[in-house]
Amino acid sequence: MTQKVAVLGTGKIGEALLSGMLRGGWSPSNLLVTARRPERAKELRDRHGVEAVSNTEAAKHADTLILTVKPQDMHTLLDELAPHTPSERLVISGAAGLPTSLFEERLQPGTPVVRVMTNTPALVDEAMSVVSAGSHATEAHLALTEEIFNGVGKTLRVPESQQDAATALSGSGPAYFYFLVEAMTDAGILLGLPRDKAHDLIVQAAIGAAAMLRDSGDHPVTLRENVTSPAGTTINAIRELENHRVRAAVLDALEAARDRSRELAAGKR
Numbered sequence: 001m002t003q004k005v006a007v008l009g010t011g012k013i014g015e016a017l018l019s020g021m022l023r024g025g026w027s028p029s030n031l032l033v034t035a036r037r038p039e040r041a042k043e044l045r046d047r048h049g050v051e052a053v054s055n056t057e058a059a060k061h062a063d064t065l066i067l068t069v070k071p072q073d074m075h076t077l078l079d080e081l082a083p084h085t086p087s088e089r090l091v092i093s094g095a096a097g098l099p100t101s102l103f104e105e106r107l108q109p110g111t112p113v114v115r116v117m118t119n120t121p122a123l124v125d126e127a128m129s130v131v132s133a134g135s136h137a138t139e140a141h142l143a144l145t146e147e148i149f150n151g152v153g154k155t156l157r158v159p160e161s162q163q164d165a166a167t168a169l170s171g172s173g174p175a176y177f178y179f180l181v182e183a184m185t186d187a188g189i190l191l192g193l194p195r196d197k198a199h200d201l202i203v204q205a206a207i208g209a210a211a212m213l214r215d216s217g218d219h220p221v222t223l224r225e226n227v228t229s230p231a232g233t234t235i236n237a238i239r240e241l242e243n244h245r246v247r248a249a250v251l252d253a254l255e256a257a258r259d260r261s262r263e264l265a266a267g268k269r
């Protein structure tokens with residue numbers, strides 16, 4: 001049977017996933033999207049050739065519903081969906097923080113729910129999507145979820161108890177690297193380089209470092225030591241990073257992201 005999949009609340013993450021599914025060979029006729037604003041629905045229709053419908057129509061016609069609204073908007077969406085969503089629908093939540101139990105409580109008894117934390121590199125098929133089953137989700141539901149998200153990168157199954165940590169590491173992760181690139185580009189300006197050249201140098205350093213992290217099989221410490229020559233330049237920079245307690249700042253930052261994920265679960269806006 002051909003699966004029909006609907007993306008409900010097609011914003012940045014929803015559209016990244018949708019475009020990846022289309023690149024991966026899904027037929028537009030098997031995909032539905034929903035949006036809150038008519039102009040956004042038109043944009044999605046024009047850009048991707050998919051049908052934009054109401055949330056209740058999506059619940060009626062799609063086999064799998066991928067919910068990609070903000071956590072703060074999920075309750076309103078679930079209020080709308082609950083009376084119209086048959087219990088055989090697979091519901092995939094892409095929202096930070098919210099546990100599968102929340103969806104199970106709000107939807108028809110027995111509804112299979114899978115929680116996924118993906119990230120924006122889905123736009124270039126380099127996402128990491130972290131997947132956990134709710135209490136009614138079977139191996140087949142997990143496999144279907146992975147098939148969808150493998151189309152935009154890698155997937156990893158974790159127990160749901162690890163989802164808040166995964167959100168802090170990989171859901172938010174790209175933002176930390178962009179922040180670092182921005183700061184390093186500013187450093188290039190400080191050192192007298194034109195901004196465009198500084199940007200290109202740092203981006204290529206990031207791409208090269210990422211490829212070595214992925215492909216060399218070496219530990220990050222070894223890779224860093226290989227750059228750090230005795231009495232050289234790198235160790236002087238590393239000393240400043242240590243003086244400014246950058247490692248401690250990273251630990252605190254990711255703990256704060258994990259804590260915010262927990263707050264979202266508790267309904268804190």
Ligand SMILES: NC(=O)C1=CN([C@@H]2O[C@H](COP(=O)(O)OP(=O)(O)OC[C@H]3O[C@@H](n4cnc5c(N)ncnc54)[C@H](OP(=O)(O)O)[C@@H]3O)[C@@H](O)[C@H]2O)C=CC1
Pocket residue numbers: 008009010011012013014034035036037040055068069070071073076077094095096117118119120171172
């Ligand atoms: N951005 C990221 O890097 C990541 C985000 N996430 C998760 O993905 C989810 C979406 O985030 P993101 O894409 O950044 O947010 P966006 O605001 O870009 O997308 C959410 C979309 O949902 C729409 N929406 C809200 N309520 C409804 C409704 N009732 N019916 C239909 N559409 C609705 C919004 O409409 P409108 O345009 O009118 O606001 C918006 O377009 C969040 O839960 C977040 O935790 C997960 C991983 C990474």
Ligand SMILES: O=C(O)[C@@H]1CCC=N1
Pocket residue numbers: 096167171172
């Ligand atoms: O910042 C956020 O809440 C979302 C979830 C992970 C990445 N972006």
